[in-house]
Amino acid sequence: VSAGVTFPAGFTAAGVSAGVKPSGAADLALLVGAPGTSVAGLFTTNRVLAAPVTLSRERIAAGRGTAVVVNSGQANAATGERGAADARRIVEAAAAVAGIPVDDMLACSTGVIGEPVHLPEVVEAMPALGAALGPDGGRAFADAIMTTDTVAKTAEASSGPYRVGGAAKGVGMISPNLATMLAFVTTDAAVAPADLAGLAHDRLKPRFTALTVDGCTSTNDTVLLFASGAADQGPVGPADRAWAALADAVEEVGAALAAQLIRDAEGVTTVTLVEVEGAPSDGDARTIAKAVADSPLVKTAVFGSDPNPGRILQAVGASGVEVSPSLIDVWVGDTPVARGGVIPPAYFAADGLRGSAERAMREPEVLLRVRVGEGPGRSRVLGCDLSYAYVEINGEYTT
Amino acid sequence: VSAGVTFPAGFTAAGVSAGVKPSGAADLALLVGAPGTSVAGLFTTNRVLAAPVTLSRERIAAGRGTAVVVNSGQANAATGERGAADARRIVEAAAAVAGIPVDDMLACSTGVIGEPVHLPEVVEAMPALGAALGPDGGRAFADAIMTTDTVAKTAEASSGPYRVGGAAKGVGMISPNLATMLAFVTTDAAVAPADLAGLAHDRLKPRFTALTVDGCTSTNDTVLLFASGAADQGPVGPADRAWAALADAVEEVGAALAAQLIRDAEGVTTVTLVEVEGAPSDGDARTIAKAVADSPLVKTAVFGSDPNPGRILQAVGASGVEVSPSLIDVWVGDTPVARGGVIPPAYFAADGLRGSAERAMREPEVLLRVRVGEGPGRSRVLGCDLSYAYVEINGEYTT
Numbered sequence: 001v002s003a004g005v006t007f008p009a010g011f012t013a014a015g016v017s018a019g020v021k022p023s024g025a026a027d028l029a030l031l032v033g034a035p036g037t038s039v040a041g042l043f044t045t046n047r048v049l050a051a052p053v054t055l056s057r058e059r060i061a062a063g064r065g066t067a068v069v070v071n072s073g074q075a076n077a078a079t080g081e082r083g084a085a086d087a088r089r090i091v092e093a094a095a096a097v098a099g100i101p102v103d104d105m106l107a108c109s110t111g112v113i114g115e116p117v118h119l120p121e122v123v124e125a126m127p128a129l130g131a132a133l134g135p136d137g138g139r140a141f142a143d144a145i146m147t148t149d150t151v152a153k154t155a156e157a158s159s160g161p162y163r164v165g166g167a168a169k170g171v172g173m174i175s176p177n178l179a180t181m182l183a184f185v186t187t188d189a190a191v192a193p194a195d196l197a198g199l200a201h202d203r204l205k206p207r208f209t210a211l212t213v214d215g216c217t218s219t220n221d222t223v224l225l226f227a228s229g230a231a232d233q234g235p236v237g238p239a240d241r242a243w244a245a246l247a248d249a250v251e252e253v254g255a256a257l258a259a260q261l262i263r264d265a266e267g268v269t270t271v272t273l274v275e276v277e278g279a280p281s282d283g284d285a286r287t288i289a290k291a292v293a294d295s296p297l298v299k300t301a302v303f304g305s306d307p308n309p310g311r312i313l314q315a316v317g318a319s320g321v322e323v324s325p326s327l328i329d330v331w332v333g334d335t336p337v338a339r340g341g342v343i344p345p346a347y348f349a350a351d352g353l354r355g356s357a358e359r360a361m362r363e364p365e366v367l368l369r370v371r372v373g374e375g376p377g378r379s380r381v382l383g384c385d386l387s388y389a390y391v392e393i394n395g396e397y398t399t
Numbered sequence: 400v401s402a403g404v405t406f407p408a409g410f411t412a413a414g415v416s417a418g419v420k421p422s423g424a425a426d427l428a429l430l431v432g433a434p435g436t437s438v439a440g441l442f443t444t445n446r447v448l449a450a451p452v453t454l455s456r457e458r459i460a461a462g463r464g465t466a467v468v469v470n471s472g473q474a475n476a477a478t479g480e481r482g483a484a485d486a487r488r489i490v491e492a493a494a495a496v497a498g499i500p501v502d503d504m505l506a507c508s509t510g511v512i513g514e515p516v517h518l519p520e521v522v523e524a525m526p527a528l529g530a531a532l533g534p535d536g537g538r539a540f541a542d543a544i545m546t547t548d549t550v551a552k553t554a555e556a557s558s559g560p561y562r563v564g565g566a567a568k569g570v571g572m573i574s575p576n577l578a579t580m581l582a583f584v585t586t587d588a589a590v591a592p593a594d595l596a597g598l599a600h601d602r603l604k605p606r607f608t609a610l611t612v613d614g615c616t617s618t619n620d621t622v623l624l625f626a627s628g629a630a631d632q633g634p635v636g637p638a639d640r641a642w643a644a645l646a647d648a649v650e651e652v653g654a655a656l657a658a659q660l661i662r663d664a665e666g667v668t669t670v671t672l673v674e675v676e677g678a679p680s681d682g683d684a685r686t687i688a689k690a691v692a693d694s695p696l697v698k699t700a701v702f703g704s705d706p707n708p709g710r711i712l713q714a715v716g717a718s719g720v721e722v723s724p725s726l727i728d729v730w731v732g733d734t735p736v737a738r739g740g741v742i743p744p745a746y747f748a749a750d751g752l753r754g755s756a757e758r759a760m761r762e763p764e765v766l767l768r769v770r771v772g773e774g775p776g777r778s779r780v781l782g783c784d785l786s787y788a789y790v791e792i793n794g795e796y797t798t
Contacts, residue, residue: 048716048724048740078712080725080741113709114742214695217717219709296613296695296785300793310512310618313477317447318616325447326479341447342479343513386695386794391787394699 004154006138007165010230013137015144018125026144050077069094097130155256190229267390279377291319293383307357333360403553405537406564407587409629412536414543417524425543449476468493496529554655589628666789678776690718692782706756732759
């Protein structure tokens with residue numbers, strides 16, 4: 001695991017244990033950008049919002065935010081007024097030890113929904129967190145934001161004079177009684193807030209919204225993109241030559257974090273890549289791709305390495321998008337398993353198409369490709385299978 | 400198991416083995432109404448339609464249909480032109496042995512999607528099927544329509560001079576490589592087609608669309624309501640005094656079949672009843688109820704008897720309905736687990752609300768009640784848990 005968020009210049013980070021997690025593992029993290037750092041945020045679309053999401057969203061909307069404090073263990077969602085007050089107390093304490101104005105401190109929480117934050121422990125651990133802040137703290141930050149993640153997730157990329165780094169956590173859109181996908185991406189480029197927001201929207205959002213573990217949107221999902229300007233290259237924006245390569249580097253870090261998230265999904269044994277093309281619009285393509293990736297019948301078929309083209313057709317047909325059944329083609333890997341809405345009889349023949357589709361299903365990453373016509377819409381979704389372990393993690397884990 | 404579809408006068412039925420199922424179990428069924436029988440149909444909303452669905456829908460739209468032939472083993476979906484021709488051949492053969500005009504024979508299929516119907520075997524078995532037709536054939540009919548159902552499903556009700564009977568099959572909206580929920584309801588009342596369609600829409604549709612095993616809408620779902628008039632009471636319609644009680648009896652049979660379907664759902668250990676009230680509209684309430692019932696995190700929580708109110712709030716918030724989080728109340732059984740969007744701290748206390756919620760979760764049927772405001776919209780959805788057995792059935796079963 002690399003440094004991640006502290007790979008670019010202009011960032012310090014830290015992670016410590018406040019003693020909230022029974023295991024004693026690190027559970028409090030801080031990332032601080034140099035003065036002048038700009039920020040962009042992407043937040044959950046769930047109507048039930050965690051208190052820190054509301055707080056961070058408001059600050060970014062007001063043009064503030066150079067740092068973020070993250071507590072893991074409690075999601076601080078469904079906690080009402082008390083939760084809002086707790087979030088304010090946490091950012092006050094974090095801003096004090098970071099030595100920045102309180103309005104520049106953002107917050108993320110992840111963990112059990114409804115249970116109040118363990119405020120005394122968190123506040124008491126703040127001085128240690130501040131003392132640990134340093135330019136090598138990226139790894140400790142990535143460790144401290146984990147809940148039931150089995151591995152820390154970081155990524156890095158370079159683009160000319162610029163560096164981009166990132167860290168993320170999450171094993172389900174909502175994980176076993178613990179919530180949330182969180183991702184943090186940093187760069188030492190100097191980027192105006194509006195341009196940074198565009199970058200987050202164009203290059204990071206597609207990467208993270210393409211993920212689906214269980215179709216469940218968390219109350220706490222947050223992606224933050226910080227730009228410190230510490231590379232000392234002057235402001236860079238869409239009109240500049242260096243912009244495209246910088247945007248590519250940001251997207252590379254986002255893609256690497258997204259890939260790490262899906263590989264650590266709850267109970268995953270196989271990653272599923274669903275590609276849809278020929279839909280009326282990109283949105284329609286995405287609806288179809290999500291319907292296929294989230295279908296429990298497709299997910300269990302992937303778990304069992306059974307190509308089962310009928311289940312894929314079923315999911316496409318039930319997606320709500322007005323497709324013409326006679327235009328639907330489906331491939332598993334390179335093997336065509338449905339043409340014009342019809343599963344070829346050769347599929348059911350001994351040693352027929354099914355054998356090669358089954359071999360493709362046994363790969364650690366399975367490609368399901370669906371064409372629904374000649375429209376311009378396309379989408380790509382990363383999902384995973386539904387295994388016994390998923391049921392065990394989510395059914396037998398008790399809060 | 401009772402007679403079901405042949406409980407009302409004016410119906411004969413039969414079920415035989417055509418030798419399609421490797422087990423040798425019955426796989427071909429026929430239900431024939433007396434001359435003058437009227438019919439109403441409800442069909443899948445999946446865009447990918449099985450050939451028999453298209454055929455039956457067209458005949459009912461043209462005012463025809465007094466009988467139905469059902470083959471189990473192949474769904475005759477995603478089979479293209481060949482499937483359409485096969486469906487026509489099957490109804491021709493069935494109409495011949497039933498001695499009725501071919502346009503009055505409807506068709507249903509259930510089984511593997513994509514695999515062609517075993518037409519020679521099916522056609523060859525028709526004379527035996529016709530010979531077996533009789534007023535006591537309801538049980539054989541119910542047996543022959545099963546795929547991976549573990550029990551035959553029939554129901555009966557009476558209303559004054561009228562009788563109502565029914566049979567159904569289905570263990571998932573789509574079951575292990577086999578498709579379909581099918582339900583057949585019969586009455587000996589004489590009902591005009593338009594009134595019968597109203598009855599099906601008002602009294603049967605809500606019962607069957609309230610079911611969700613896995614959120615997957617089959618390519619073959621069909622509900623047929625036949626009225627033979629053999630009770631010899633003259634036509635009955637909405638303006639008649641006997642109508643309301645007859646409608647109640649039809650709904651009673653529909654509800655009994657729906658309950659049997661969910662109790663035999665794939666891998667079910669616990670039935671979940673989700674009631675939503677206070678939504679802007681009934682449609683919104685249904686969207687929320689389905690989101691809760693279909694959430695894999697709620698379903699695994701029910702499997703693990705863990706009340707997990709955060710997961711219920713998550714599902715409500717992500718349903719797409721514009722709810723105000725601060726108006727959301729949730730009960731598990733009689734125990735309040737969220738009030739105004741907040742999980743009360745008492746829930747997390749030792750021997751607190753959680754204990755009584757856990758006891759409610761250990762019942763064979765769990766009630767999850769959600770209030771989202773003061774709106775008039777309400778809905779009730781019947782679902783089930785997500786167990787190891789569901790993954791086994793759908794992941795390890797190979798076509």
